[in-house]
Amino acid sequence: MEKQFPITKWVDENGNITGEDYKEMVTEELARTFYQHMIRIRTFDKKGISLQRQGRIGTYAPYEGQEASQVGSALALETEDWLFPSYRDHGAAMTFGHSLKNILLFWNGRNEGCIPPEGKNIFPPGIPIATQLPHAVGAAFAEKRKGTKNTAIVYFGDGATSEGDFHEGLNLASVFEAPVVFFNQNNRYAISVPMEKQMKTKTIAQKALAYDIPGVRIDGNDVFAVYFETLKAMDRARAGEGPTLIEAVTWRYGAHTTADDPTKYRDQMESERKRNETDPVLRVERLLKNNGWFDEAWAERMQKQAAEEVDAAVAEMESFPPADPADIFDHVFAEPTWQLQQQKQEYFQAKKGVPVWNQQQQ
Amino acid sequence: MARQISFADAINEAIKETMRNDENVILLGEDVAGGADLDHLGDEDAWGGVMGVTKGLVQEFGRDRILDTPIAEAGYVGAAVSAAATGMRPIAELMFNDFIGSCLDEVMNQGAKLRYMFGGHAKIPLVIRTMHGAGFRAAAQHSQTLYGMFTAIPGVKVVVPSTPADAKGLLISAIEDDDMVVFFEDKTLYNVKGEVPEGHYTIPIGKADIKRAGDDLTIVAIGKQVNTALAAAEQLAQKGIEAEVVDPRSLSPLDENTILKSVQKTSRLVIVDEANPRCNAATDISALVADKGFDYLDAPIKMVTAPHSPVPFSPALEDLYLPTPEKILAVVSELIDDESVVTI
Numbered sequence: 001m002e003k004q005f006p007i008t009k010w011v012d013e014n015g016n017i018t019g020e021d022y023k024e025m026v027t028e029e030l031a032r033t034f035y036q037h038m039i040r041i042r043t044f045d046k047k048g049i050s051l052q053r054q055g056r057i058g059t060y061a062p063y064e065g066q067e068a069s070q071v072g073s074a075l076a077l078e079t080e081d082w083l084f085p086s087y088r089d090h091g092a093a094m095t096f097g098h099s100l101k102n103i104l105l106f107w108n109g110r111n112e113g114c115i116p117p118e119g120k121n122i123f124p125p126g127i128p129i130a131t132q133l134p135h136a137v138g139a140a141f142a143e144k145r146k147g148t149k150n151t152a153i154v155y156f157g158d159g160a161t162s163e164g165d166f167h168e169g170l171n172l173a174s175v176f177e178a179p180v181v182f183f184n185q186n187n188r189y190a191i192s193v194p195m196e197k198q199m200k201t202k203t204i205a206q207k208a209l210a211y212d213i214p215g216v217r218i219d220g221n222d223v224f225a226v227y228f229e230t231l232k233a234m235d236r237a238r239a240g241e242g243p244t245l246i247e248a249v250t251w252r253y254g255a256h257t258t259a260d261d262p263t264k265y266r267d268q269m270e271s272e273r274k275r276n277e278t279d280p281v282l283r284v285e286r287l288l289k290n291n292g293w294f295d296e297a298w299a300e301r302m303q304k305q306a307a308e309e310v311d312a313a314v315a316e317m318e319s320f321p322p323a324d325p326a327d328i329f330d331h332v333f334a335e336p337t338w339q340l341q342q343q344k345q346e347y348f349q350a351k352k353g354v355p356v357w358n359q360q361q362q
Numbered sequence: 363m364a365r366q367i368s369f370a371d372a373i374n375e376a377i378k379e380t381m382r383n384d385e386n387v388i389l390l391g392e393d394v395a396g397g398a399d400l401d402h403l404g405d406e407d408a409w410g411g412v413m414g415v416t417k418g419l420v421q422e423f424g425r426d427r428i429l430d431t432p433i434a435e436a437g438y439v440g441a442a443v444s445a446a447a448t449g450m451r452p453i454a455e456l457m458f459n460d461f462i463g464s465c466l467d468e469v470m471n472q473g474a475k476l477r478y479m480f481g482g483h484a485k486i487p488l489v490i491r492t493m494h495g496a497g498f499r500a501a502a503q504h505s506q507t508l509y510g511m512f513t514a515i516p517g518v519k520v521v522v523p524s525t526p527a528d529a530k531g532l533l534i535s536a537i538e539d540d541d542m543v544v545f546f547e548d549k550t551l552y553n554v555k556g557e558v559p560e561g562h563y564t565i566p567i568g569k570a571d572i573k574r575a576g577d578d579l580t581i582v583a584i585g586k587q588v589n590t591a592l593a594a595a596e597q598l599a600q601k602g603i604e605a606e607v608v609d610p611r612s613l614s615p616l617d618e619n620t621i622l623k624s625v626q627k628t629s630r631l632v633i634v635d636e637a638n639p640r641c642n643a644a645t646d647i648s649a650l651v652a653d654k655g656f657d658y659l660d661a662p663i664k665m666v667t668a669p670h671s672p673v674p675f676s677p678a679l680e681d682l683y684l685p686t687p688e689k690i691l692a693v694v695s696e697l698i699d700d701e702s703v704v705t706i
Binding site: 082121334 | 388426429431432434436437438439440441442443444445446447448449450467468471472476477478479480481482483485516517519539540541568614615616618
C-alpha cells in the first residue's frame with residue numbers, strides 16, 4: 001500500500017525541487033508567500049504557548065511543525081469556500097483570513113472568538129474528534145444544491161480516522177458526490193498513542209479506496225506539494241467530480257495540548273532531529289537560498305512584522321471587554337424562551353450578584 | 363363533518379406544505395424516499411419510510427430533495443446540522459429515537475450549541491423527526507420514549523404532538539423555526555385519525571393545549587398518553603368528577619403558565635408520561651408545581667409512568683408496562699380519597 005500511495009514531494013528537505021515538471025510552478029513569489037505565512041503562524045503558535053504558561057489564556061493546542069500543511073492547504077481555497085478546522089488548525093484558519101484576535105479570544109474561553117470576519121466561512125473548531133467531517137459534507141452538499149462552485153475543506157488528525165464519523169463522512173461524501181476535501185494531517189500521534197497502535201494500515205490515504213474516492217499522500221512538510229495537491233483536489237470538487245482524501249504526513253514538535261508532556265510518550269530527540277532535518281519553514285528557507293531568492297533583510301522584516309501583528313492581537317485580546325453575563329442567555333435560541341428571559345432578568349436583579357434561578361413565577 | 367386524516371398523513375402534509383413554500387427544505391434519512399430508483403422499478407411505488415409517513419414525497423420533490431442516506435446516523439445528522447448552518451432547512455429523520463446513541467454528539471454538542479458557541483452568528487434551522495413509544499411490539503431497543511433526554515439539553519426544542527392537527531401545525535412551526543427542534547412521533551398514533559385543517563397553518567411551539575376542561579383535578583399528559591388521560595377523564599365524569607386534561611405539546615420550552623393555572627383551579631395534579639420515571643418530563647413538571655404551585659395543592663402530586671425498566675417484548679408484559687386509564691383512576695382515587703372511582 002505504501003507503494004500504491006507514495007508520498008508526493010515537490011521540494012525536498014534540502015530545499016531542492018524534486019522534478020523538472022515542478023520547476024516552472026515553484027516560483028520565487030510563491031516561496032516568499034508561503035514563507036511569510038509560515039513565519040506568521042509559527043510566531044502566533046509560540047506566543048500561544050507562552051501566553052498559556054503565563055496564565056493569560058487557557059489550555060492551548062500547538063501546531064508547530066505542521067505549518068506547511070496548514071498554510072499550503074488554506075492558500076489553495078477560494079474566498080467563498082468553507083473551512084472546518086479542528087482545535088489544532090487555527091494556523092489554517094488564520095491563513096484563510098480568520099482574525100488573530102478572535103483566535104486568541106477563543107483560547108481565552110470567549111465565544112466571540114468563534115466568529116470569523118464578515119464573509120469568511122469558517123466553522124468553530126471541532127473539539128469532539130472527527131465530528132467536523134460530516135459537517136463539511138453537509139456544507140459542501142448545501143453548496144452543491146445551491147448551485148455554487150464553492151467547496152469545503154475539513155481538517156483532522158490521524159486519530160480522527162479511527163472514529164465512525166470519519167468513515168460515515170467519507171462514505172456520505174462519496175455517495176452524495178459532495179464537493180469536499182478531507183485534509184488529514186498525519187502527525188503520527190493521537191495524543192500519546194502512535195500510529196502503529198491506532199491502525200494496522202501503513203497509510204491513511206488508502207482508506208479512500210473503501211469509498212471509491214481519490215486518496216493522495218503528500219509530504220505535509222512540503223508546502224508546495226500541499227498547496228498544489230490541495231488545489232487539484234479543490235478543482236476536482238469544483239468540477240463536480242466529488243471528494244478527495246489527502247494525507248499530509250507531518251509531525252508536531254510539541255505536546256498535544258499544553259496540558260500534557262510529550263516526553264512521557266515519545267522520544268523528543270526525534271522531534272529535535274525533525275526540527276533540524278525536515279522542518280517546513282527551514283525547507284522553504286533553503287529553497288529560497290538555493291535559488292538566490294533569499295534576502296536576509298526581508299526575512300527579518302517578515303519576522304518583525306509577524307511579531308508585531310501577534311503582539312497587537314494579544315493586546316486587543318487582553319483589552320477586550322470582560323465576558324458579558326447576558327451571553328449565558330442570549331444565544332441559546334433565536335428568540336430566548338420566557339424561561340431564559342426570566343433567568344436573565346433574575347441574574348441582573350440579584351442582590352450581591354448571587355442569582356438563584358427559577359424563583360419567580362412566570 | 364370536517365376532513366379527517368391520519369397522524370401520519372398530517373405529518374406528510376406538513377412536510378409537503380413547507381417543501382412547496384421553501385426550496386431549501388430537504389428531507390434526509392434512512393429509507394425516506396424508500397425505493398431503489400432502479401430502471402425496472404420507478405419511484406411510483408417508493409414506500410416512503412418504514413412506516414410510510416413520507417410516501418409520495420419523492421414523487422413530488424425528486425431525489426434531489428428527498429434523500430435516502432446510508433445507515434450512518436452520525437454522518438447524515440451531522441451533515442444536516444451544517445447544511446442547516448449553511449443555508450438549507452433540513453428535516454433529518456432518525457428512524458427510531460432509540461438510535462440517538464449513534465448520533466448524540468451531533469445533536470447535543472453540535473446542533474444544540476453552534477448558535478451559542480458562534481455568539482449568535484449561526485442559525486441551525488434543523489428538525490429531527492423521530493419515532494418513539496411503546497405498544498408496537500417492537501421490543502426494548504425500538505420502543506423507548508426519550509424526550510426527557512433532549513429536554514435536558516439547552517438549545518434543543520422538544521415537541522411531542524398528540525393529535526393529527528397538532529402534529530401538522532407543530533411540524534410546520536418546527537420546520538420554519540430557526541432553531542433545532544426534535545420532533546417526537548408516537549408510532550402507535552400514525553394510524554389515528556382526526557380533524558386536520560387543509561393548507562398551511564402553524565401552532566406555536568411552547569404553547570400547551572387544554573384538551574378537556576374540568577374543575578376537580580388536572581391531568582397533564584404527554585403524547586399518546588393524552589388519549590389515555592381523556593379516557594380516564596370520561597370515566598371520572600360518570601362519577602361527577604371533572605378532570606382537566608392539559609397537553610403540553612412541547613416540553614422545551616414548557617408552557618408552565620397553563621399548567622400552573624390549571625392546578626390553581628383544580629388543586630390536584632396527576633401527570634401521565636409513558637417514559638421511565640427517573641428524570642423525565644413527569645418529574646420535571648412535578649418539580650415545577652411543587653416549587654411554584656405548592657400553595658395551590660390540596661393533595662400530593664401523583665405520577666403515572668412506566669416502571670424504571672426497559673420496554674418488554676412480550677405483548678402481555680408490554681400492556682402491563684404502559685399507563686392505562688385504570689392506573690390513572692387508581693391514582694385519582696387516592697387523591698380524592700374515594701375508592702369507588704377505581705371500580706367504575
